[in-house]
Amino acid sequence: MPDVALDEALAAVAGEQPLINSVTNDVTVNDVANITLYWGGLPVMSDDEREVGDMVGIADGCLLNMGTVSESGEETMLTAGRAANERGVPLVVDPVGVGATPTRDRVADRLVTDLDVDVLNGNYGEISALVGDDAEVRGVESVGEYAEIAAAAVECARKTGAVVVASGETDIVATEEATFEVDAGHSMMGAVVGTGCMLGVTLAVFAAAIDDPLSAALSGTAAYGLAGELAAEGAFGDYRGPASYKIAFLDAVAGLADASTPDIADRIDPIEVR
Ligand SMILES: Nc1ncnc2c1ncn2[C@@H]1O[C@H](COP(=O)(O)OP(=O)(O)OP(=O)(O)O)[C@@H](O)[C@H]1O
Numbered sequence: 001m002p003d004v005a006l007d008e009a010l011a012a013v014a015g016e017q018p019l020i021n022s023v024t025n026d027v028t029v030n031d032v033a034n035i036t037l038y039w040g041g042l043p044v045m046s047d048d049e050r051e052v053g054d055m056v057g058i059a060d061g062c063l064l065n066m067g068t069v070s071e072s073g074e075e076t077m078l079t080a081g082r083a084a085n086e087r088g089v090p091l092v093v094d095p096v097g098v099g100a101t102p103t104r105d106r107v108a109d110r111l112v113t114d115l116d117v118d119v120l121n122g123n124y125g126e127i128s129a130l131v132g133d134d135a136e137v138r139g140v141e142s143v144g145e146y147a148e149i150a151a152a153a154v155e156c157a158r159k160t161g162a163v164v165v166a167s168g169e170t171d172i173v174a175t176e177e178a179t180f181e182v183d184a185g186h187s188m189m190g191a192v193v194g195t196g197c198m199l200g201v202t203l204a205v206f207a208a209a210i211d212d213p214l215s216a217a218l219s220g221t222a223a224y225g226l227a228g229e230l231a232a233e234g235a236f237g238d239y240r241g242p243a244s245y246k247i248a249f250l251d252a253v254a255g256l257a258d259a260s261t262p263d264i265a266d267r268i269d270p271i272e273v274r
């Protein structure tokens with residue numbers, strides 16, 4: 001098992017205060033910025049082709065989220081990703097909606113082929129689609145059954161060289177060599193648009209502060225789920241539905257370091273994948 005203590009991970013983030021450049025979608029950009037700050041990082045959203053390489057060059061982490069990608073945005077993401085690779089800046093890719101349309105399939109393929117991706121996150125449908133498994137992605141939503149999701153995540157790790165986080169009721173974290181189930185989170189997280197996008201930038205924050213991408217992915221995924229649970233328990237105020245839950249969840253992220261939380265190691269189980 002890699003090293004995954006929650007207090008150490010949060011202290012590493014606080015110590016680093018990593019600057020994260022997110023090239024992300026127009027839908028959840030503000031949530032992605034705020035959660036970066038609430039973890040203890042610094043957000044910037046440069047997405048101008050002329051500037052983005054320089055900004056990523058001085059950043060500590062980079063997120064590429066193709067949720068509303070355009071023709072020019074595709075080139076901007078590749079420029080940002082190449083700058084990250086050249087400068088050794090940890091790179092996270094969220095191939096939002098891959099599997100839904102041929103355009104998204106092509107963009108996602110370019111991102112994972114042309115770039116060295118450190119951590120790749122997507123919902124079950126997206127991870128399955130990336131490796132050519134049967135997947136039902138309607139717009140950006142994963143629908144359908146994914147009995148083989150762990151095998152798909154391992155195949156995706158093999159194909160991309162990234163640490164893969166397949167999000168859903170149980171999150172799967174996979175490398176070519178090892179696979180883990182992360183049992184943290186709450187069903188309310190699935191009722192809020194953008195929890196996958198915010199997981200992506202969370203992984204960038206943790207990867208910027210923790211050298212080993214697998215430790216970063218495991219601790220980031222588990223910490224994120226714990227915040228979701230604390231919010232659902234009402235530890236950050238009562239919620240009345242998904243909109244107020246989102247606020248409580250963001251407060252839980254900001255307050256996680258000071259909250260009394262169970263450690264994350266017992267939420268992470270190595271699993272065998274055929
Ligand atoms: N039923 C559930 N139980 C526990 N956690 C959940 C559940 N549904 C979603 N989550 C959590 O919510 C987060 C987002 O996962 P999800 O797979 O819904 O992302 P997504 O489809 O990419 O979201 P979006 O496109 O809205 O950003 C993950 O951390 C996941 O663990």
Ligand SMILES: Cc1ncsc1CCO
Pocket residue numbers: 025027028067068096140193194196197
């Ligand atoms: C709804 C939606 N459409 C494109 S990106 C996005 C945000 C959630 O992935």
Ligand SMILES: [Mg+2]
Pocket residue numbers: 094096122123196197
């Ligand atoms: Mg998503």
